[in-house]
Amino acid sequence: AQKVTQAQTEISVVEKEDVTLDCVYETRDTTYYLFWYKQPPSGELVFLIRRNSFDEQNEISGRYSWNFQKSTSSFNFTITASQVVDSAVYFCALTYYGGSQGNLIFGKGTKLSVKP
């Protein structure tokens, strides 16, 4: 079965702290794609990153970085020097080659609160 687990329901940090959001996935497929989305209080999900199963290179975009490890089936997301504007719910998601036309499998989300 395909599944995405975000074990951290809520995280609270103080501004400028680094924070890592965990994502563990399950899939039998060898070709799959992983995503992260951000949902700020306004409600709209914002796409952050897409990675395929053959590319295990870590990715950095400004204060955001992603660590993909197939050996542990994890795709973790780190925010460096967090800011209040990073407060949001973050979702990890999975789709796979044999899946139905782009049906994204979402984790339950991690609510991040960054306090000034």
Added chain:
Amino acid sequence: DVKVTQSSRYLVKRTGEKVFLECVQDMDHENMFWYRQDPGLGLRLIYFSYDVKMKEKGDIPEGYSVSREKKERFSLILESASTNQTSMYLCASGRDGLYEQYFGPGTRLTVT
């Protein structure tokens, strides 16, 4: 920039009413999706469409129907609204099955 728009941000309807939620995307995407989001349950797929007039059931299609007469527009219909359909409804579109989806701002529907 991809833009997905939804007809209303907030909607209040009465039990038994027929409700239409409209979604429009401007990126010529083949796939369009309707999700509902509830606290503790995350996002759940209601229906999706991979082409005009084509649709497939998602995880929770009961009580809903959809319509896609034009490529850019995907409608969600609640035939007879019930209080357990009070939720946030999110529309999304995407290129094909393996690419990211882009979401609209959501419609918060309250059924009283």
